[in-house]
Amino acid sequence: MEQLKEGKSIINVRDLNLFYGEKQALFGVDLAIHEKEVTALIGPSGCGKSTFLRTLNRMNDLIDGVKITGDIVINHEDIYKTNDVIKLRTKVGMVFQKPNLFPMSIYDNVAYGPRMQGIKNKKELNNIVEESLRSAAIWDEVKDRLKTSALGLSGGQQQRVCIARAIAMKPDIILMDEPTSALDPISTLKIEELITNMKEDYTIVIVTHNMQQAARVSDKTAFFLNGEIVEYDDTDNIFSTPQDQRTEDYVTGRFG
Numbered sequence: 086m087e088q089l090k091e092g093k094s095i096i097n098v099r100d101l102n103l104f105y106g107e108k109q110a111l112f113g114v115d116l117a118i119h120e121k122e123v124t125a126l127i128g129p130s131g132c133g134k135s136t137f138l139r140t141l142n143r144m145n146d147l148i149d150g151v152k153i154t155g156d157i158v159i160n161h162e163d164i165y166k167t168n169d170v171i172k173l174r175t176k177v178g179m180v181f182q183k184p185n186l187f188p189m190s191i192y193d194n195v196a197y198g199p200r201m202q203g204i205k206n207k208k209e210l211n212n213i214v215e216e217s218l219r220s221a222a223i224w225d226e227v228k229d230r231l232k233t234s235a236l237g238l239s240g241g242q243q244q245r246v247c248i249a250r251a252i253a254m255k256p257d258i259i260l261m262d263e264p265t266s267a268l269d270p271i272s273t274l275k276i277e278e279l280i281t282n283m284k285e286d287y288t289i290v291i292v293t294h295n296m297q298q299a300a301r302v303s304d305k306t307a308f309f310l311n312g313e314i315v316e317y318d319d320t321d322n323i324f325s326t327p328q329d330q331r332t333e334d335y336v337t338g339r340f341g
């Protein structure tokens with residue numbers, strides 16, 4: 086099956102189960118996520134998309150009572166066997182549903198991670214901040230106000246600064262959990278364009294409720310239902326010729 090092929094994959098998930106206490110939220114998930122592609126996770130509310138996304142950089146570790154079995158191998162390393170979770174989260178960055186910038190300047194938000202990594206040289210930091218903001222397609226809008234509060238930006242601009250903040254850590258993979266659901270249509274389109282451009286350099290995994298968005302931005306789509314992956318394939322196939330009736334019902338809006 087496609088979801089078991091490991092060819093040029095950067096993330097390999099095998100038989101992943103996740104429990105919140107007694108309640109099982111993921112059931113035997115197998116998935117090979119390909120490098121420098123956009124993979125969309127779709128499915129009805131509560132089916133486990135966000136839970137799955139958070140397993141990829143061990144964000145669920147922060148929740149009490151979570152138990153995980155199975156393997157997730159990223160770049161040939163089993164991420165649940167490493168003790169260096171900080172390094173993992175550097176390599177696997179995350180952008181959340183609502184922009185979550187710190188109450189500090191735009192510059193300091195983007196420089197925060199590199200500074201934590203020990204980079205102190207002003208010129209080097211300036212370069213990282215500029216490059217990251219350029220990569221996130223927000224440089225021109227903020228270059229004259231880098232020292233002003235990031236919280237003064239619009240929601241869409243803040244989300245692109247969040248993406249710049251993730252990029253500043255030089256990750257391989259960027260996880261996005263419904264990154265446009267709090268944004269207006271124009272800001273949403275800007276982020277979608279940005280995602281399409283970013284896949285030259287990054288592997289992106291995105292949770293979205295918006296079917297058109299999945300169709301527009303992703304190369305592969307995984308359809309989740311009740312904590313399982315029902316179908317995983319090229320996005321075109323998922324939307325035009327799904328193999329499973331449940332996928333067809335979902336993508337044509339018959340349920341969910």
Ligand SMILES: Nc1ncnc2c1ncn2[C@@H]1O[C@H](COP(=O)(O)OP(=O)(O)OP(=O)(O)O)[C@@H](O)[C@H]1O
Nearest residue numbers: 105108110128129130131132133134135136137148
């Ligand atoms: N911290 C938690 N503690 C206990 N149960 C949780 C927790 N987070 C999620 N769950 C449960 O796990 C299941 C999967 O939730 P999850 O948020 O992953 O789904 P989702 O597909 O991302 O949903 P949505 O699209 O609404 O965000 C749900 O039944 C949810 O109630």
